[in-house]
Amino acid sequence: MPELRKDPVIGRWVIISAERGRRPSSYSSVTRVSDAAMCPFCPGNESATPSEILAYRTPESEPNQPGWRIRVIPNKYPALIVEGDLNREPMGMYDRMNGIGAHEVIIETPEHGRDMVDMTDEEVRDVLWVYRERMADLERDIRFKYILVFKNHGEAAGASLEHSHSQLIATPIIPKRVDEKVAGAKRYYQFKERCIFCDIVHQEINDQERIVKDFDAFISFEPFAPRFPFETCIIPKTHQSSFLEMSDWEYLTLARCLRDTLIRLKLALNNPPFNYILCTRPTSPEYHELFHWHIEVIPKLTRVAGFEWGSGFYINPTLPEEAAAFLRGIEIERYGEIKHPRASGEDG
Amino acid sequence: MPELRKDPVIGRWVIISAERGRRPSSYSSVTRVSDAAMCPFCPGNESATPSEILAYRTPESEPNQPGWRIRVIPNKYPALIVEGDLNREPMGMYDRMNGIGAHEVIIETPEHGRDMVDMTDEEVRDVLWVYRERMADLERDIRFKYILVFKNHGEAAGASLEHSHSQLIATPIIPKRVDEKVAGAKRYYQFKERCIFCDIVHQEINDQERIVKDFDAFISFEPFAPRFPFETCIIPKTHQSSFLEMSDWEYLTLARCLRDTLIRLKLALNNPPFNYILCTRPTSPEYHELFHWHIEVIPKLTRVAGFEWGSGFYINPTLPEEAAAFLRGIEIERYGEIKHPRASGEDG
Numbered sequence: 001m002p003e004l005r006k007d008p009v010i011g012r013w014v015i016i017s018a019e020r021g022r023r024p025s026s027y028s029s030v031t032r033v034s035d036a037a038m039c040p041f042c043p044g045n046e047s048a049t050p051s052e053i054l055a056y057r058t059p060e061s062e063p064n065q066p067g068w069r070i071r072v073i074p075n076k077y078p079a080l081i082v083e084g085d086l087n088r089e090p091m092g093m094y095d096r097m098n099g100i101g102a103h104e105v106i107i108e109t110p111e112h113g114r115d116m117v118d119m120t121d122e123e124v125r126d127v128l129w130v131y132r133e134r135m136a137d138l139e140r141d142i143r144f145k146y147i148l149v150f151k152n153h154g155e156a157a158g159a160s161l162e163h164s165h166s167q168l169i170a171t172p173i174i175p176k177r178v179d180e181k182v183a184g185a186k187r188y189y190q191f192k193e194r195c196i197f198c199d200i201v202h203q204e205i206n207d208q209e210r211i212v213k214d215f216d217a218f219i220s221f222e223p224f225a226p227r228f229p230f231e232t233c234i235i236p237k238t239h240q241s242s243f244l245e246m247s248d249w250e251y252l253t254l255a256r257c258l259r260d261t262l263i264r265l266k267l268a269l270n271n272p273p274f275n276y277i278l279c280t281r282p283t284s285p286e287y288h289e290l291f292h293w294h295i296e297v298i299p300k301l302t303r304v305a306g307f308e309w310g311s312g313f314y315i316n317p318t319l320p321e322e323a324a325a326f327l328r329g330i331e332i333e334r335y336g337e338i339k340h341p342r343a344s345g346e347d348g
Numbered sequence: 349m350p351e352l353r354k355d356p357v358i359g360r361w362v363i364i365s366a367e368r369g370r371r372p373s374s375y376s377s378v379t380r381v382s383d384a385a386m387c388p389f390c391p392g393n394e395s396a397t398p399s400e401i402l403a404y405r406t407p408e409s410e411p412n413q414p415g416w417r418i419r420v421i422p423n424k425y426p427a428l429i430v431e432g433d434l435n436r437e438p439m440g441m442y443d444r445m446n447g448i449g450a451h452e453v454i455i456e457t458p459e460h461g462r463d464m465v466d467m468t469d470e471e472v473r474d475v476l477w478v479y480r481e482r483m484a485d486l487e488r489d490i491r492f493k494y495i496l497v498f499k500n501h502g503e504a505a506g507a508s509l510e511h512s513h514s515q516l517i518a519t520p521i522i523p524k525r526v527d528e529k530v531a532g533a534k535r536y537y538q539f540k541e542r543c544i545f546c547d548i549v550h551q552e553i554n555d556q557e558r559i560v561k562d563f564d565a566f567i568s569f570e571p572f573a574p575r576f577p578f579e580t581c582i583i584p585k586t587h588q589s590s591f592l593e594m595s596d597w598e599y600l601t602l603a604r605c606l607r608d609t610l611i612r613l614k615l616a617l618n619n620p621p622f623n624y625i626l627c628t629r630p631t632s633p634e635y636h637e638l639f640h641w642h643i644e645v646i647p648k649l650t651r652v653a654g655f656e657w658g659s660g661f662y663i664n665p666t667l668p669e670e671a672a673a674f675l676r677g678i679e680i681e682r683y684g685e686i687k688h689p690r691a692s693g694e695d696g
Binding site: 177203 | 353354356357358359361366427439442548555572573646660662665666
């Protein structure tokens with residue numbers, strides 16, 4: 001069973017997941033599947049994955065058979081596992097607990113080689129609805145304090161399979177970086193009695209210079225102090241603490257905003273590897289006033305080296321105002337013509 | 349001028365250093381020099397670097413000419429610059445200050461292609477003495493709250509030049525990760541009235557299972573909750589808050605311990621890219637009782653992906669006890685014969 005261990009000085013929990021199979025001798029080679037015929041995420045290969053948890057599929061099709069549009073499965077090599085108790089215990093001055101949690105994979109499309117930028121807005125919205133459905137289900141398990149949805153795109157961003165997918169991890173503790181955001185938002189709230197993220201939205205709309213695009217209910221913008229070049233944030237303009245608080249129609253606007261961001265980054269930076277992370281509030285409703293959900297999109301352009309690991313202090317070689325201007329200048333309307341000739345032959 | 353900007357929520361400072369020359373269009377190609385004839389760190393090419401700050405050189409040789417064994421120069425593309433005032437100021441709800449600091453490069457050897465593992469213990473000690481000398485000098489500048497020394501080895505670990513070198517960055521703020529360590533050590537001290545690092549050393553020596561090697565005054569060990577596989581820590585057994593507190597002879601023992609660690613990692617993991625980071629206390633002596641300096645050595649074996657960036661929560665696929673046993677089993681005595689045939693023809 002995986003275990004959670006706590007760094008005694010900093011207080012950060014780490015997942016030690018030896019089941020994921022990395023013996024000391026195995027670090028020289030990594031297997032990657034880019035051949036569609038061998039891909040476990042392609043239709044026809046459903047038996048290569050654990051049984052599905054959820055799928056959007058045609059009415060006549062059977063579970064774990066072709067006919068699905070989106071499919072959710074447990075991760076075959078889970079970092080955390082669902083069965084068991086938390087069992088927090090000391091080891092001398094150290095702390096550990098069982099690696100209880102959930103680790104799921106959302107296969108976003110049956111088509112190998114089709115990315116989120118190539119999907120329709122409605123297809124991306126359906127992926128977001130699937131996130132919502134899985135998050136709402138897992139929030140009912142009182143062992144889970146946080147549910148993190150993220151996407152790794154491209155090998156350099158950590159994707160081990162090429163077929164377009166996202167992941168979800170439910171954890172029995174609030175992860176450190178979320179905890180830091182909560183703590184920072186709380187300090188601000190105590191001082192100002194306002195949500196810090198709402199104030200950020202306000203200042204960004206006033207300043208304009210870091211805005212990439214203003215959608216109806218959301219903005220995409222480059223943060224004032226980004227760790228990475230072209231790090232882009234998507235945030236609802238009005239206060240929503242959780243990703244689950246949106247009305248159905250808002251997910252479609254969000255899908256438009258997310259696709260717009262991904263297409264701009266793809267055209268601006270020559271299809272970079274990237275990660276996006278859905279930062280929603282911890283599962284407990286007590287954080288409703290403080291937290292304000294958002295999505296961080298991070299293209300992987302620079303290497304993180306010793307200075308950053310040692311200090312937690314990042315060197316970003318691109319001004320966010322300059323990155324925002326560059327992204328605003330991308331002619332996104334032409335994306336379909338230039339990069340997606342096959343779209344013309346499709347009906348949805 | 350570079351600037352420092354503060355993330356309003358988390359409170360992390362970021363260096364925005366547009367002078368380092370990464371325009372939006374420049375992310376597709378990175379220039380790397382692996383040809384010794386073109387290497388700015390090789391003897392004979394001294395004019396390709398800024399003027400040296402310090403060098404250990406033969407008595408008859410001239411500054412910025414060949415004849416040096418170790419050479420310290422300002423970074424040609426500094427993340428922070430020495431001249432100017434701090435000028436902390438608001439930008440609406442945000443905070444910024446001038447990017448004041450120092451950014452130096454320590455060229456560890458005149459020989460291109462010679463790594464720290466190929467050096468003698470005395471040569472590595474001399475590098476450590478140079479660290480000490482530069483740190484002591486910069487500590488006298490009251491604008492600097494922290495001095496971070498680190499090494500990036502290998503392209504994947506962020507080294508842009510192959511020739512063996514380390515870097516030093518002096519910063520006008522205490523970097524976030526150091527601040528977290530100080531805060532954690534302080535909580536522990538208030539509770540126990542003991543240094544948390546001293547207690548860790550005590551438990552590690554008792555447990556033995558995570559120890560890699562026990563030297564006279566230092567141990568190398570795998571931390572209980574490491575973020576990365578084969579992350580290794582070197583720490584003095586008795587309390588020393590700063591790297592500058594060692595007696596002269598202790599630097600030689602430390603050099604042996606550091607070389608031992610680097611050779612084990614090289615043999616165990618097939619010459620991996622790595623970073624090491626010297627974690628010493630902040631420049632102010634007020635941290636003397638709380639802090640305990642150490643070196644973190646991090647081989648770069650896994651990719652850091654969306655989950656880690658988003659959560660600050662790391663998945664480590666190797667048990668530290670297993671990594672320690674593997675490293676203990678490396679036959680380090682044979683390193684000279686196997687990997688360093690040229691050593692036999694040298695006299696020191």
